Amino acid sequence: LSERLGGVFERLTRQGALSEADVETALREVRVALLEADVSLPVARDFVKAVKQKAMGQAVTKSVTPGQQVVKIVHDELVRVLAGEGPADALKIDNPPATVLMVGLQGSGKTTTTAKLAKRLKEKNGKKVLLASLDTQRPAAMEQLAILGTQIGVDSLPIVKGESAVQIAKRAKQQAAFGGYDVLFLDTAGRLHIDEVLMDEVQAVRDIAEPRETLLVVDGLTGQDAVNVATEFNAKVGISGVVLTRMDGDGRGGAALSMRAVTGKPIRFVGLGEKMDAIDAFEPERVAGRILGMGDIVALVEKARETFEAEQAERMAKRFAKGLFNMNDLKSQLDQMLKMGGMQGVMGMLPGMGKMARAAEEAGFDDRMLRRQIALINSMTKKERANPDLLQASRKKRIAAGAGLEVSELNRLLKQHKQMADMMKKMGKGGMMKQVAKAMM
Ligand code: GDP
Ligand code: MG
Numbered sequence: 001l002s003e004r005l006g007g008v009f010e011r012l013t014r015q016g017a018l019s020e021a022d023v024e025t026a027l028r029e030v031r032v033a034l035l036e037a038d039v040s041l042p043v044a045r046d047f048v049k050a051v052k053q054k055a056m057g058q059a060v061t062k063s064v065t066p067g068q069q070v071v072k073i074v075h076d077e078l079v080r081v082l083a084g085e086g087p088a089d090a091l092k093i094d095n096p097p098a099t100v101l102m103v104g105l106q107g108s109g110k111t112t113t114t115a116k117l118a119k120r121l122k123e124k125n126g127k128k129v130l131l132a133s134l135d136t137q138r139p140a141a142m143e144q145l146a147i148l149g150t151q152i153g154v155d156s157l158p159i160v161k162g163e164s165a166v167q168i169a170k171r172a173k174q175q176a177a178f179g180g181y182d183v184l185f186l187d188t189a190g191r192l193h194i195d196e197v198l199m200d201e202v203q204a205v206r207d208i209a210e211p212r213e214t215l216l217v218v219d220g221l222t223g224q225d226a227v228n229v230a231t232e233f234n235a236k237v238g239i240s241g242v243v244l245t246r247m248d249g250d251g252r253g254g255a256a257l258s259m260r261a262v263t264g265k266p267i268r269f270v271g272l273g274e275k276m277d278a279i280d281a282f283e284p285e286r287v288a289g290r291i292l293g294m295g296d297i298v299a300l301v302e303k304a305r306e307t308f309e310a311e312q313a314e315r316m317a318k319r320f321a322k323g324l325f326n327m328n329d330l331k332s333q334l335d336q337m338l339k340m341g342g343m344q345g346v347m348g349m350l351p352g353m354g355k356m357a358r359a360a361e362e363a364g365f366d367d368r369m370l371r372r373q374i375a376l377i378n379s380m381t382k383k384e385r386a387n388p389d390l391l392q393a394s395r396k397k398r399i400a401a402g403a404g405l406e407v408s409e410l411n412r413l414l415k416q417h418k419q420m421a422d423m424m425k426k427m428g429k430g431g432m433m434k435q436v437a438k439a440m441m
Pocket of ligand 2 (some may be wrong): 109135187188
């Protein structure tokens with residue numbers, strides 16, 4: 001996916017401005033990316049439409065690279081759509097005993113997720129939890145939950161053979177109330193496909209159980225079918241949220257976007273493995289990045305930057321090799337940094353650089369400083385730029401006044417330039433920009 005997507009962004013990056021045609025092209029690819037991530041067609045279509053409106057409004061106005069801009073718009077919109085209101089993992093479990101009903105197809109991970117959530121509530125929230133399996137379909141299903149309960153140190157309802165799901169639910173409610181439990185999990189049976197019998201049973205259980213939360217458990221690798229599952233369960237049973245399992249696999253998680261868009265219900269948790277600790281609160285950023293293949297794009301933006309650096313470096317290296325590094329050279333570097341979105345933009349693009357960007361900012365090295373320095377250089381004559389050694393007191397005063405700044409600021413710039421010029425002389429070819437960037441910090 002992202003190679004193609006990346007190609008488009010790379011092209012956009014080179015052009016320097018977003019035209020309507022560019023946005024169209026990019027978004028066509030975004031749509032393909034979404035479909036490849038198993039987002040359903042109507043959802044992908046709507047999503048792209050929303051993004052286009054946003055992108056068009058901003059298109060030519062901003063000075064950051066167009067590719068970055070499109071990535072950001074697409075990513076932000078994904079996060080916006082995916083995010084629920086409030087923290088994803090805040091289950092409504094006040095007024096004990098609160099019942100949590102777990103529904104979904106067979107094999108989606110209901111039983112495993114039930115135990116994972118029980119463990120989490122016990123350990124994180126200090127809740128007293130009771131587990132009950134209503135799975136009268138599969139032979140060893142009830143034992144499976146009881147075993148997991150023992151493993152995590154959580155009580156489960158004693159198994160009585162021959163009861164119906166509704167009967168078990170009733171008994172579980174009583175037990176939860178009498179036993180002073182905070183939370184009761186009802187783990188229901190699933191079918192391989194949605195059918196009347198399954199839905200009727202779940203409805204009957206729901207009416208008895210009066211759950212505070214009804215969580216639909218969906219296999220994150222399910223793909224397009226997830227929409228139908230979510231739509232059906234939401235219409236027939238009414239769900240309060242979704243748990244996406246098997247997100248440790250290489251599914252792209254597009255089901256999350258589809259289900260969120262179609263049901264309007266938030267994704268609450270993601271399952272990340274078979275172990276009892278392998279569950280996390282749903283994070284829209286993480287899944288958005290995954291759906292979009294953001295990592296690849298970030299890498300491509302880096303690559304584009306490196307290409308630019310290489311060209312720039314080669315041209316400048318010739319000058320530097322001769323010991324030439326004047327104010328014009330410095331200015332073109334500062335201009336480039338601004339164009340790339342300033343310090344924050346340049347560093348924000350690189351993984352692990354956020355901290356450095358912040359440190360640079362604290363040291364007073366921000367975009368405003370870049371602009372002030374550029375203003376100072378602009379205020380110099382051609383001669384002065386080519387030969388900074390000319391700058392004595394009176395010229396300095398004139399230049400600083402011209403830029404509306406203090407002489408001390410000009411002195412700082414000159415000192416910085418001197419350091420850089422010295423370093424340039426020492427350096428041979430290659431890695432030029434990186435060294436420059438480092439020197440500036
Ligand atoms: P149920 O039929 O819906 O109750 O599904 P189960 O809870 O019995 O899970 C079916 C299988 O999927 C089991 O082997 C689980 O260990 C596995 N499973 C559940 N959740 C996850 C997950 O998040 N990641 C992985 N890799 N496996 C999972
Ligand atoms: Mg089960």
